[in-house]
Amino acid sequence: MADVATLAHVSIKTVSRVVNREDGVRPETARRVREVIEQLGFHRNEGASTLRKGRSTSIGLIVEDLANPWYSHLASSIEQEARLHQHLLVSASAEGSSERESQLVDALVARRVEGLIVVPATAEPSEAIRRAALDIPVVCVDSPSPGLAVDAVLGDNDGGTRSAVEHLAARRHERIGFLGDDAAIWTAQRRCTAFVAACESLGLPGPSRTALGPYRPDEVTAMLREWGCGPAPVTALVTGNNRVTLDVLRAMRQLGSTFALVGYDDFELADFLEPPVTVIHQDPAALGQRAVQQIFARLDGDTSAPRTFVVPTLLIVRGSSLRRPP
């Protein structure tokens, strides 16, 4: 900027005015400055600006795994929404480790992201997130951070799970099984609890079964084999997320079993499989958009108490749930 100023025979301040489109610069002067900028290929150093202004025009995102389609859709929608606000997105994967999550939170805070969106790695509240929330707006997505007074945007886990159980019960299934992902994941637990509650409140006559992971594929197969035998076999399954759904589909094919199935989270080709898979759809884009809006509401000075937004789910009925119990 100093170079530009010298070459254009103006002060640094005037260059700054031109770059920032402030008015109060004679058009002739502005034009000259712009020419020199072009000529020198000058780019404003955003970092210096950030330092002085205290705002970095970027927000941070931490998820478990950016390669998981659900999270990548979330990230994509957050990036788009952030761009509407002239902000860039810095994203990273915690890979299920709360330690890594802490490191990433600290790294992002050190970089002065203006807001932080986190899918908490574990049900345990994270100390790093608590610290971050003192400085910048933090929004938890998909899972809350219990005990932390921050905004959250969650899917309707209870409603979604219940809609699946109701759907199966209406098809006369009396004994339903639930397979959730790793017990350390909040949504896995929550959906499992909601499943049990739904079975009870619907007064399902038979015993239902539940399991939480993590498990290896062969464990899933063994479990389904066991659940399907005996005097009171399970006849329908609800899975806790897209990963487990795929595991279960593979296990079912291997066993040649015919459980009715409702999977949590929609996934590509769910409608294309044979039979097409009924799912509880929870739109990641809707969650992401809401989260970003909340970040900017806080940045705009909204100091009301932390809120939790619950985004409704949609039961998409396809073929896999339509098998009648024997």
Place this chain on the structure above:
Amino acid sequence: MADVATLAHVSIKTVSRVVNREDGVRPETARRVREVIEQLGFHRNEGASTLRKGRSTSIGLIVEDLANPWYSHLASSIEQEARLHQHLLVSASAEGSSERESQLVDALVARRVEGLIVVPATAEPSEAIRRAALDIPVVCVDSPSPGLAVDAVLGDNDGGTRSAVEHLAARRHERIGFLGDDAAIWTAQRRCTAFVAACESLGLPGPSRTALGPYRPDEVTAMLREWGCGPAPVTALVTGNNRVTLDVLRAMRQLGSTFALVGYDDFELADFLEPPVTVIHQDPAALGQRAVQQIFARLDGDTSAPRTFVVPTLLIVRGSSLRRPP
């Protein structure tokens, strides 16, 4: 940092030493400083450090669409590899628009990312990328930026396409069709050209057909219907990427047609469909890793001429390509 210095009764410089783990600080002093840091919840302002040191410990990534599984795997692997080097990843989607790509490149450069990884939006060389390459190492992934002297990491499009055609020819297919994605995409064109070349060099007796997008689903259906009729019908298809593969699968099911199929890019559940889909697998993680390594090689002072790395592809034979021609 000033606050920490005051409370710990040392100079700012000493705090800086402690924060940066430089030696030459008495353990006792360091401990005291660390205590105050903890107590104040102090975080080093990375932006200020960036400004002074001229290094931002972050790299940028621009792809077409972060929600596309191939790109999200790429992004994920780049993020992991960057983290090994203590760098964060700033990523954004250009959404196929070269204008948006330019804006994003400028935004990332302004933020002083230390290196930039780009999947160029169009076959046209981008002016913004050219400018960026003057300041920082730039690596093109998946597609090159023709006319720009930057490193590139590409899949073996020619070899991959050829392996597919050879595979089909060996199964006695004489007339093969190629459906590529949007003609503006470099890989779409390249694979199409490679397809034609492979057909010729193998001396396939019948006429082959090619088409490039973008197209709507119903156009795909119409095209397949046409290709499958007449005196010299196409009996096998090669698709140009994962998006087109899915379009073709749906169209084939709708038509009840039985083309043999090889798809470019592996995708989740490809092995689970009926029949399972033969694909040309191009590992996004391998490309991403190589790209990051190249960025850091340049940052470490490697000033040799720009290189192009070609990552081999793997033909994964499943069921869809095993249908014999009628």
Place this chain on the structure above:
DNA sequence: TTGAAAGCGGTACCAC
């Protein structure tokens, strides 16, 4: 309309 100078929060260099 334009400019000079202070300062954002660190780090490099050199003195003590």
Place this chain on the structure above:
DNA sequence: GTGGTACCGCTTTCAA
């Protein structure tokens, strides 16, 4: 081993 100080590139404030 520790501290002082200039300075990174930009914005803010205030004066001309």
